[in-house]
Amino acid sequence: MSDIEPTGETVETDSFFPEQEEDIVRAREREPMTTRGKIIVGARVATGTIGIAIAVATVAAAALVPFPRTVAVAPSELIVPVPTAQQLVCPGAVLRLADDSGQGATQASAVGVPDVVSASSTGSVTRTDLLTADSEGGASLTAPQLISTPPDEADPSTRILVSGAQAQTVSDGDIVGLAAGACRAASADSWLVGGATTVGRTTLLTLSNPTEVPATVDLEFFGESGPITAPGTSGIVVPASAQRVLSVAGFAPETEAPVVHVTSAGGQVVAELQETIVRGLVPGGVDLTGPALPPSLTTVIPGLTVSGAADIENNLGIGPGFEDLQTILRVFVPGEQDASASIRVIPEDGRSTGTSFDFTFDAGRVMDVPIPELADGRYTVRVDSDIPLLAAGRVSAAAGERTDFAWLAPAPPLTDAAQITIAPGPSPLLHVANPTEEPATVTLTPTEGDVITVEIPAGASSRVQVSAGETYVADGAADLAMAVSVLSAQTGAIAHYTIAPPGVGSSPILIYP
Structure with a gap:
C-alpha cells in the first residue's frame, strides 16, 4: 500500500504518455464553461470589435482629411480679337467675252447694270467697288460690290446680320435673260457645280478677293469623263480688293458637265460661275450660280421651279442643241468609291405629283441625271446617299x-x-424646306410691313410670297434650308439663289505660351 493519501485536487503535469494527455484534453472540453470564462471571452470579443471600428474610422478620416498638394498653373493670356467688319461680295454685272464690236474675244466686258440691295441689323452698310483685273469697265455701276457693316466695338462676339442680293434683266444681242444672285462671304474652299463649255455655251469663273492681301488660287476641274488636267490651274493670283475673270473653256474645253473646285491661300475669295447659252442664233438665257455645299450625305435643293412645261417640250423637239432645256440633277462623287443615292422630288403644295428614284453615281466623273415629266410647279429636291457627294439642279422656263x-x-x-x-426681280418667292423630323414655325419680320408666319411640317417644304427689294429677319429657322426664286411667266425669265447663315462674331481666345 502507498503511504500517500488522495487530497481531491487536480494536479497538472506533463505526461510522458500521449494517450493520457489526449484523455485529459477531451475531459476538459466536456467540462462546462464557468461564469468567469464567459466574462473573459465576452471582453475579448468586445475589445476586438472596438479595435476594428477604431481602425475603420481612422482610415475614413485619413481619406477625408486633405493632404498638402502642389498645383502648377500654366501661364496664359486672354486675347480679345480686334473687331472686324462683316463683309459680303455681290457679283456685279453680267459679263460677256469680247465687246459689242466682237473685238477682244479673250477679255470679259460688262453688259448692263445690276440692281443691288443690301441691309444690316445695325442699319449701317458701306459699299465699295472691287477692281476688275480681267475685264473692261469696272465702273461703280457694273463692278462687283463689297458690302460691309462695322462690328460691335463693345462686344466683338455680337452676331451682326448683313445681307444683300442683286438682279439683272439682260437683252443685249445674244445675251437675253434674267440673272440674280446673293451677296456672299469669302471662303478658302469652294465647289462650283454648273455650266458647260460645249458649242453655244459660255461659262466664266469669277474670283473676287475682298481681303487686304493677295489670294493665291488653285483650281481643279472635273467633267463627264473624269478629272481634267490643264496648264495654268495653280498659283493664280487675285490681287487684294479685286476680281479675276477666267473662261472655263480655257481649262476644260468641250465639257458638257463641268465641276470646279477652288482653293485659296492668303486672301479668301468668292467664287461664282456665269453661263450664257446661244442655240444657233437663238438666245437661250443667262445665269449666275454660287458655290455648292461641300460633299454631303444629304443635299437639299429648295425652290426647283418648272414654268412653261408645254413650251419647253415643244422647244426640245426643235433639234440638236436644245437638249439642255430639260430639268436635270448634276452630281459629282469625289474619291474612288461609287455612291448609291435616293432622289426625291417633293411638291411644295403637297398636292402635285413629284417623283422619286434610286441611282448609282460613278466616282470621279460628273453625271447629269434627267428629271422628266414634271408639271408646272415648285418642288424641293432631296438627295440621300451612302457616300458624300456634290449636287445641283438645272431648270428651264419658257414662254x-x-x-x-x-x-x-x-x-x-x-x-x-x-x-x-x-x-429686285419679278414675282419673288421664298422657298423653305424642313428636312428635320419635327415641324417648324418661322417668323419673317420685314423692314417695313406685316410679320409673316410660315409653318412647315416635318420633311415638307413651303413657299411664301415676299416683296422685291425687301429684307426680312427669319426667327426659328434653325436647320431649315431656304432659297429665293424670281420668275416672269410672261417672258420665260427665271433665276434662283440660296440663303446662307450669318457669319459668327469673334470670341476671346485663351492663349498658352
Whole structure:
C-alpha cells in the first residue's frame, strides 16, 4: 500500500504518455464553461470589435482629411480679337467675252447694270467697288460690290446680320435673260457645280478677293469623263480688293458637265460661275450660280421651279442643241468609291405629283441625271446617299420660243436667326424646306410691313410670297434650308439663289505660351 493519501485536487503535469494527455484534453472540453470564462471571452470579443471600428474610422478620416498638394498653373493670356467688319461680295454685272464690236474675244466686258440691295441689323452698310483685273469697265455701276457693316466695338462676339442680293434683266444681242444672285462671304474652299463649255455655251469663273492681301488660287476641274488636267490651274493670283475673270473653256474645253473646285491661300475669295447659252442664233438665257455645299450625305435643293412645261417640250423637239432645256440633277462623287443615292422630288403644295428614284453615281466623273415629266410647279429636291457627294439642279422656263434657265445650288442649313434680302426681280418667292423630323414655325419680320408666319411640317417644304427689294429677319429657322426664286411667266425669265447663315462674331481666345 502507498503511504500517500488522495487530497481531491487536480494536479497538472506533463505526461510522458500521449494517450493520457489526449484523455485529459477531451475531459476538459466536456467540462462546462464557468461564469468567469464567459466574462473573459465576452471582453475579448468586445475589445476586438472596438479595435476594428477604431481602425475603420481612422482610415475614413485619413481619406477625408486633405493632404498638402502642389498645383502648377500654366501661364496664359486672354486675347480679345480686334473687331472686324462683316463683309459680303455681290457679283456685279453680267459679263460677256469680247465687246459689242466682237473685238477682244479673250477679255470679259460688262453688259448692263445690276440692281443691288443690301441691309444690316445695325442699319449701317458701306459699299465699295472691287477692281476688275480681267475685264473692261469696272465702273461703280457694273463692278462687283463689297458690302460691309462695322462690328460691335463693345462686344466683338455680337452676331451682326448683313445681307444683300442683286438682279439683272439682260437683252443685249445674244445675251437675253434674267440673272440674280446673293451677296456672299469669302471662303478658302469652294465647289462650283454648273455650266458647260460645249458649242453655244459660255461659262466664266469669277474670283473676287475682298481681303487686304493677295489670294493665291488653285483650281481643279472635273467633267463627264473624269478629272481634267490643264496648264495654268495653280498659283493664280487675285490681287487684294479685286476680281479675276477666267473662261472655263480655257481649262476644260468641250465639257458638257463641268465641276470646279477652288482653293485659296492668303486672301479668301468668292467664287461664282456665269453661263450664257446661244442655240444657233437663238438666245437661250443667262445665269449666275454660287458655290455648292461641300460633299454631303444629304443635299437639299429648295425652290426647283418648272414654268412653261408645254413650251419647253415643244422647244426640245426643235433639234440638236436644245437638249439642255430639260430639268436635270448634276452630281459629282469625289474619291474612288461609287455612291448609291435616293432622289426625291417633293411638291411644295403637297398636292402635285413629284417623283422619286434610286441611282448609282460613278466616282470621279460628273453625271447629269434627267428629271422628266414634271408639271408646272415648285418642288424641293432631296438627295440621300451612302457616300458624300456634290449636287445641283438645272431648270428651264419658257414662254413660246423664248427660254431662260437657272442653276440651283443646294441650300445650307440655317441657324435660328437669319437675314434674307430679296432680289429686285419679278414675282419673288421664298422657298423653305424642313428636312428635320419635327415641324417648324418661322417668323419673317420685314423692314417695313406685316410679320409673316410660315409653318412647315416635318420633311415638307413651303413657299411664301415676299416683296422685291425687301429684307426680312427669319426667327426659328434653325436647320431649315431656304432659297429665293424670281420668275416672269410672261417672258420665260427665271433665276434662283440660296440663303446662307450669318457669319459668327469673334470670341476671346485663351492663349498658352
